[in-house]
Amino acid sequence: MKVLHLPAETGTGHNMRVLAVATKLRELFPHAEQHVHLASKSEVFRPMFEAQDVRVHLAATERDHANTSQLGRSFDWHTYVSGYLDRTFISGDKMLRALALINETRPDVVVSDYNIAASLAAETAGVPHVLITERYDFTLGQVSNDALAAAGFDVTPAEVDAARSALTTLFDWVTRRAHAVLTDKPPVEELDLGTPVLRAIAAGNGHFVGPIVRDACAAEPAPRAEVDERYGLGGAPYVLAGVGGTAMFAANKERLLAHYLEAFGKLRAEHPDARLVLIGRQEFTEEIDGVVLLNYVTDWHSLVRHAHLVLSPPGWISVTELAVMRTPVAYVLSGRDEYHEIEAMSRLRLLGYTTVTEPDAQALLDILRTAFRTPEDFARTAEGAARIIAPNGNGAEVAAKLVAQAATTARIHREDATAA
Structure with missing residues (x-):
């Protein structure tokens, strides 16, 4: 069996999800030949894939989606399609590069993680593809013009x-x-009615498989003492906060970082022993009392499991990992103009999570105070919503088996054609 993984090039969640599938394929089918194309955070992910004996193909150039603005204030065909989609998701160049890699590797199946150019290339090459998607439609399909104007x-x-x-x-x-169409996002009828993925589920080739995450999410965390030693936490209660891997406007990320620090400074006046672990997706040079500043953490599971509260952007791979870990969490959207996360925030709110959009320091402080005053409220809320997102734990094994099924079907058809 030969598998080519082609994750979308934005953020890191697509890489993480493909890594989970590739790892499970290696476990279930040790002799499978696997390839992956990386165009985001390859310096982090290349060794992780190579550890699973996956052959890595690197993009000629990479773009930092966490620290560069993707859009301007005008929203029209030129700014959105030509200026954004053409360099992130759909273009003749991306499709032809994917097609060239398909021709080079000759896979039995292509796994496209929300990489539409890869899906088009697979269809052109006559290779079956499995689409993994946290979107039920293109993002714009579930965001109205009124919502964009309001943002x-x-x-x-x-x-x-x-x-x-x-x-x-x-x-x-x-x-x-x-x-097969595999989604790790539970359907919500009022958001998804009439969408392509909901139609695929009704047609039988679509599947809600639950979280597609690494097994480490459900594993026992490292002892608190190890986490303290690694991050210098000294046994103190701590909040873990993040900003996300893709920003439509870099200013939103910078403003959210500032509000996190301001809110935490005020919390420390009431809880002097509290600590903040801040994952900012950038290199930090300053030191702030009581704050641990990190760029990016791949093995964050133990850090999450011992946290008093997690403040997270609504990137869906983070959502699914946190659901598997049953983590007390509040979801934070840095700006209303981060249009690509509006649908996710609506879904999370409808599922019962605590959500806040475009918060100032006071709004964040209110959440922190509640978490320190009545932590059981956040734990209870997160538990109920997590059971909907992760009803059967990790769905990576189901996803891997469906990928293998597609590869097997392709091989049988190929052998039948040769025999004929």
Whole structure:
């Protein structure tokens, strides 16, 4: 069996999800030949994939999506399609590069993690593909023009409507052509009715498999003493806060970092022993009393499991990992103009989580005070919502078996064609 993994190039969640599938495939099918193309945080992920004997192919260039703005204030065909989608998700260059890699590796199946260019390349090459997606449609398909205008964008309705219609048509075609469509996001009818993925689930080739995460999420955490030693926490209660891996506007991330620090400074006046572990997706040179500043942490599971509270952006791989770990969490969206997370925040709110959009320091302080005053409230809320997101624990094994099924089916068809 030969598998080519082609995760989308934005953020790190797509890499993490593919890593979980590749790891489970290696466990279930030790002799499988696996390849992956990396175009995001390859210096972090390359050794992680190579540890699973996955052959890594690197993009010629990479873009830091956490520290660069993706959009401007105008929202029209040029700024959104030409200026954003063309360099992140869909372009002739990306499709042809994916096609060249398919021709080079000759896989039995292509695994596309929300990489539409890869799905198109697989179809062109006549190779079955499995689509893994945390989106039920392209993001724009579930965000209205009114929501964009309310977020501060200058919307050109006719052009945005045309883009939305074209993208939904494309996504619908991709989901219908996929051997299997796997999602780690539980359906919510009022958000997903009429979407391509919900139609795929109804048609039988779509599957909600639950979280597609590494086994470490469900494993016993390292002892608190080891976490304290590694991060210098000294046994103190701590809050873990993050900013996310993709920002539409870099200023939103910087403002959120400042509000985290301001809110925590005020919390420390009431709880002097409290600590903050802040994952900021950048290199820090300053030192702040009571604050541990980190760039990025791949093995954050023990850090999460011992935290008093997690403040997390709504990136879905983080959501699923936190659900598996049954973590007390509040979800934070840095700005209303981070349009790509509006749907996720709506879903998380409907599932019962504590959510806050575009918070100032006072709003964050209110959440922190509640977590320190009545921690059982956050634990109870997170437990109920997590059972919906992760009803059967980790879905990586189900995903790996469906990928293997697609590869086996392709091989049988190929052998039948040769025999004929």
